[in-house]
Amino acid sequence: MPRAKLRTPALRQHLLSQAVDLLAEEGWAGLTARALAGRAGTSPPALYELFGDMAGLARALSAEGFARLGAELAALRETADPVADVWTLVAAYRRFVRGNRALAEVMFSRPFPAFSPGPDELAPAAPVRSLVTQRVRRCIEAGRLRGDESDVAQVLVALVEGMAFAEVAGRLGASTEPVERRWRLAVGTLLNGLAVPPL
Amino acid sequence: MPRAKLRTPALRQHLLSQAVDLLAEEGWAGLTARALAGRAGTSPPALYELFGDMAGLARALSAEGFARLGAELAALRETADPVADVWTLVAAYRRFVRGNRALAEVMFSRPFPAFSPGPDELAPAAPVRSLVTQRVRRCIEAGRLRGDESDVAQVLVALVEGMAFAEVAGRLGASTEPVERRWRLAVGTLLNGLAVPPL
DNA sequence: ATCGTTTCAAAACGATGTTACAGATAATGG
DNA sequence: CCATTATCTGTAACATCGTTTTGAAACGAT
Structure with a gap:
């Protein structure tokens, strides 16, 4: 019944890869939830489902x-x-x-x-x-x-x-x-x- | 003509001392402009006049x-x-x-x-x-x-x-x-x- | 006493992390 | 073939942050 899930481990990996690039380009200050989500073609809540919070993203x-x-x-x-x-x-x-x-x-x-x-x-x-x-x-x-x-x-x-x-x-x-x-x-x-x- | 200035080097030193204590107690995340200004009995703009911005406070x-x-x-x-x-x-x-x-x-x-x-x-x-x-x-x-x-x-x-x-x-x-x-x-x-x- | 200048802190502004919510979507049962 | 429904999604809201604007308070000079 439900719709297909987009927030998969694959998206998590893609986000992680984009986060590495964004971090290298803009520094930690530029690594915001909105910027990363936009760059990866998704939305902030996806980030929170996959990483918990920004500290979780930092750990990842x-x-x-x-x-x-x-x-x-x-x-x-x-x-x-x-x-x-x-x-x-x-x-x-x-x-x-x-x-x-x-x-x-x-x-x-x-x-x-x-x-x-x-x-x-x-x-x-x-x-x-x-x-x-x-x-x-x-x-x-x-x-x-x-x-x-x-x-x-x-x-x-x-x-x-x-x-x-x-x-x-x-x-x-x-x-x-x-x-x-x-x-x-x-x-x-x-x-x-x-x-x-x-x- | 003007009124006596409060944002003196003495206040700057007091802010710095309070910032050290607040940093030790709450960590860097707890060291916000409002928290520090309130603790030191002054206001955020005083902080900005004395330190420029939060990066200036970090340098100090x-x-x-x-x-x-x-x-x-x-x-x-x-x-x-x-x-x-x-x-x-x-x-x-x-x-x-x-x-x-x-x-x-x-x-x-x-x-x-x-x-x-x-x-x-x-x-x-x-x-x-x-x-x-x-x-x-x-x-x-x-x-x-x-x-x-x-x-x-x-x-x-x-x-x-x-x-x-x-x-x-x-x-x-x-x-x-x-x-x-x-x-x-x-x-x-x-x-x-x-x-x-x-x- | 009033004015003018200077200094102060309250409030406003944009942006952030984070969360609540309403619309969108696809399999199912009629 | 369509409606239902359960789930997933992104938009929008909230609180708070750094930072700046702004109106009021305070004090010396006239």
Whole structure:
């Protein structure tokens, strides 16, 4: 008896994709319910049925961002040098933040949860974290780094995010040269400090 | 001829102080022009005369946050061990972010400037940075660390901010033990990597 | 005491997130 | 073939936000 439903998971995906583009073009301030609905050829209430509210859209955007970041990281091929692979991983992470500033802002600078970020909040980032952990594990197993793989991966990601946000905020230097130099110093020093000391 | 002016720098300071408290109590979403004006016993237009717009209030809040952070860091006394002083500096930085989450969010996660953050944007953070640089310089002059003091300070701050934000976002672990362990690992590894190798 | 200038806060305006509502639509039963 | 009805849809309404306009209040000068 009812009419055909338009507010399907397919429309949700389309809205999400358009939201990513709109976010990149206009920033978070330009990502309004009306603008997104109009751009996607639907109406605001559809947005609310599919995402709950704008915070739900932000969560979905964050998950989408982690999915894209995970895909980019997973596309990196392993070489014979596991430490060099960590460098390329860092470069890809950095490239992602630089190429998707507003999206990265939504992913990382999310308004802090009340007290505990439920498992659902961390789940989208899990593949990315496990990928980083895996690359770190290879270094440890090869004897190039030492420490707990999970701890090392967490610290590495924190350093990279801190550096990437400082860079896009313009706090790391105006010209490209000091920025590159500080990136090399940051990653090189951390890896150096984690390396087994050359007896 | 005119009547006495109420929208003075003193009122601006009072508004700023109330804004810090309101931000801590209600978060950024609760910091509305009407709420702040009502709390401070004035009206929205006063806010606009003193701060321009809400973005101007955010900039002023950021500057106030850096001033408070700078004061807390400057209150730390130097000891004979410059490296230990860096550890206490990091601890104070971390304590500030944990104790002023919303304010720190405004300070560090500010919406990215168009392309270059004008000198006025960086100025409030300058004292903090120079203080960190100074503590780093002591380590270098004492032969405990090596490298360019400015570069090292930048990297150290990026690591601390990355770690602090991961912590308050709940990404660094649920219980206190792994969080503390990862903090020790992060700072210890960086300082270790920067240390002059024990010939 | 009145005027003129300056300053203030109340109210108005557009836009936002969100929700209630009335029209539109398609399968079914006559 | 048409009416019914259950459901889905987009329009329009609501409250609130940032921001600006505006009329009234206040004080020195005449």
